[in-house]
Amino acid sequence: MSLVRKENVYVKRLFSLTLLLIIGLLGLFAPIIMPHDPLAIDISKKFLGPSLDYPLGTDHLGRCVWSRMLLGIRYSLGSALIIQIVAILLAVLLGAFVALKRGLIDFLFIRICDILLAFPTLVLAFGLLGLLGPSLKNVFIALIFTQLVYYSRWIRGLFIGMNEKGFIQAARISGTSGIKLIMRHYIPNLLPPIVTIVVLDIGKVILEIAGFSFIGLGVHAPIPEWGMMVNEGKQYIRQHPELMLYPGLAIVLVVLLLNHLASSFKKLGQ
Amino acid sequence: MTLLEVRNIEMHYDQRPRPFMFKRGQEAPVLQKVTFSLQEGECLGIVGQSGSGKSTLGRIILGIERPTKGEVLFQGVNLYETTSKHKKIIRRDLQTVFQNSYHSFNPKQTIFEIIEEPFLNFEHFSKTERQHKVRELLDCVELGRTIDQKYPSQLSGGQQQRVNIARALALNPKLIVLDEAISSLDMILQKHIIQLLQSLQKDRHLAYIFISHDLQATRFMSDRILVMQNGQLVEEIAKDGAYKHPASLELYNAILPSHPRERTMKHKRFCNV
Known part of the structure; x- marks a missing residue:
């Protein structure tokens, strides 16, 4: 039974990975x-x-x-991918640093994160975009920042959970420290949950970018971002609903595929 | 020559720096005024009930946990007040074998990667040299050379403990802290590992600190035994000495005699029936 289910997960993963790869290549x-x-x-x-x-x-x-639509893949999927990769890399650096240092730095870090996390992500990003002004670059900055707050606190927790593990202490006694310790022992063991969350959240970020474009805070008019296309199409929704339908469906498809892929990672991790 | 000196160690948990508003009341001490020393090539047993502070003491000696007060001198150098460079040199001579061997291995590494790790940190060996050294160590702990590409989960408990010992031996240390190193094994394996440890001690002139709640095994292994209770050292016993302190007697009485008849007699004697 478990074997069949596991194979099913592989097939599912292959399916969503292939489709996403095709979409990615089309964009490239x-x-x-x-x-x-x-x-x-x-x-x-x-x-x-x-x-x-x-x-x-x-x-x-x-x-x-x-x-x-084709060029839009770059602006939607591509931007979300870049935002996620930059955010998670910075978050691993920051979270690992705080988790290994502890002490006062850790205490201050947690309080600042708590204050920032009290606002919903989108509200925080709205606030930042309001301050910085609408442009694609500022959407990047705002979303990387909001994702970073969320991820670095989460990664700090993962690292602290690992601190007490026997093999981390054994590695320290064998003389491993600093960046070697992180690369050899922490990262390989934390990769499955990190990859799952990062892939899962690409969908969320695509929706957020589209949301910003739709309300006019994101990219500017001629750029063919999918959210922007939905926004432009809304004036003609009665006469030509397909103008909203195409980019809308594309967003739904990509987000669904990403969620599917992430859930298959999660199942394999278990 | 004195290898290790532990002077007036005290330990309280929850010592994290907190701003004044978030300060908590001080916790009960885990260790109080622990003082002892260890000679080169000696095996010192530390026994006590669960929660008596044995493992905390072991971690302090290893330099993983900083004591609240007191000092640990390894070959005359204070472990907690030396430069990080010097600490790294001490690290070579001070190794450990953990109780739960499986948890002390990174599940994503092969046995080869686990044992070669100390070499990567301290020596500049080439890959072939490292392979050669790892094979030597595997021979030394009587494991087949073929297991070096396996993962820890594929080994039995006894094999895992041997790998653990091999890793501890890699840097030719002077002192190995054995924290409940054989407690999770069955009696036959315990005997094998003890024999292995003793022959290694003889060959390499190692000193051991043997931490255990098992008085019988400790007595068999050690030259001297320290008994701990509630974070304090209550008695020091020579290899063939008699137990006097109530805590030691309690531990001694918990040993089951091998024959059932003796067991009943001992039970009667102990309970004054």
Whole structure:
């Protein structure tokens, strides 16, 4: 029974990984495979239906929706990936430092985190974006910061839990210390939960970026980010609902696949 | 020559620095005024009930936990007031074998990686030299050379404990702290490991601190025995000396005689029936 279930998890993981890889490659090679310039405006061709030339038709400014969707992968999935990787790397550095130092630094760190975590992530990011002004760079800064607060406190906890483990003490007695100790003993044992959470939260970050774009705090108009495309399409929801549907479905698909992948990691970890 | 000197060690837990508003009341002491010394090549037994502070004392000697008061001198150098460079030199000579061998291995490392770790930190050996050294150590603790690519979970309890001993021996230490090192093994394995430890002691002129709640095994291993109760040293007994303190007698009386008839007699004597 358990064998069958485990194999099932492998199949599931392979499925979501393959689809995500295809989406990732489409995003990576978007400039080569795009049939049209996603920013080129041609009012004479607005609201065209799907055709061979325009696979998903055109939007209210006559821009190719398929090309915009492809380039959008970079802005949505790509940005979320970068935000998550930067946030988790910084969080591991900060969390490990605080967990191994302890003392007053740790005490202050926890209090500051508690204060920041009292606000919901999105509210905190809104506040930061309000201060910094709307742009893609500032979305990055705001989201990396909010993720960092959350992750570094969590990683500090993981590290402290490991501090008391017998093999950490044995390694210290064998003379291992500092960065070697972290790389040889802490990280290999903490990788499964960290990878699971990071993958799971990519979906959350995609939704947050899209949310910011939708309310006008994120990327600016011509950039084909998926949330921005939903925002632009909302004026024509009655006449051309597909303009909102395509990017909306893409967001749902990617987030679902990521959640699926993360849950398969979690099951294998158990 | 004196190898280790422990002077007036005291230990209270919860010593983390806290701002004045968050201060807590001081906890009861775990160790009080513990003083003893150890000669080179000697085996010193430390016995006591659970919670008497034996393991805390072991961790203080190893330099893992800083005592609240007192000093630990290893070859005349204070362990807690020396430079980190000097501490690293002491680290070579001061090793340990833990009670729970499985938990003292990183589950993601192979036996080879576990035993080579001290070499990576202290020596500049090439990979082949390290392989050679690890094989020597495996021979030394009477383990097959083929197990070096296995993971700790694939070994039996006795094999794990031998790997643990091999790792402790890697740097040719002068003192090994054996903290309940054989308590989790069955009687036959205990005997094997004790024999192994004794032959290693003879070959390498090692000193042991043998921490245990098992008086019989300790008596068999040690040249001298210290008895602990509630964080204090209450008695020091030579190898063939008699127990006088109530705490030692209680430990002694807890040993079951091997024959059932003697067991009943001892029980009657002890309970004054």
